[in-house]
Amino acid sequence: MSGKPVGTADLVGQPLLATEPGCAYRDLFERELTSLAPVDFMEFGTIEATKRAAAAGLGISPPPEVTVAAELAEGSLVRLRWEPPFTIRTQLAWRAGKRLPAHARLFVAQARRLVAEEA
Known part of the structure; x- marks a missing residue:
């Protein structure tokens, strides 16, 4: 993390970047900020474009932290010392008895690995 702790009020009035509305983490972030003041976002179609803009x-x-881990490690992005007052949960589901294709099995395996690393 970089610098001193940042409160939600410190983020109001800053240039904000995000994906389009409807993304859970963006919507929660926006709700938190707009509880203090109206905010505008520069919107991008993908997380990758948002990361590059930042x-x-x-x-x-x-x-999401998992999407910026490489950039944080290499130093092209820095983490603000802001603690979100919300938690995002993600679930994976598929039809019972259905065999997943190889790419989906790989995705599930990677997701399980990441969750285990976080625990």
């Missing part, structure tokens, strides 16, 4: 210095963004 790396270019266009603003701050609330991406």
Whole structure:
């Protein structure tokens, strides 16, 4: 983490970057900020585009940590010391008895690995 702790009020008035509305983490972030003041986001169609905009210095963004791990490690992005007052939960589901294709099995295996690492 970089710098001093940041409160939600410190984020209001900053240039904000996010994916389009409807993304759970963006919606929760926006709800938290708009409880203090109206905010505007520069919107991007993908997390990758949002990350690149943040790396270019266009603003701050609330991406899922797993999507920015490499950029944080290499230093092209820095983590603000802001603790979100919400939690995001993700679930995976598929039809019982259905054999998943190889790419889906790989995705599930990677998701399980990441969850185990976090625990």
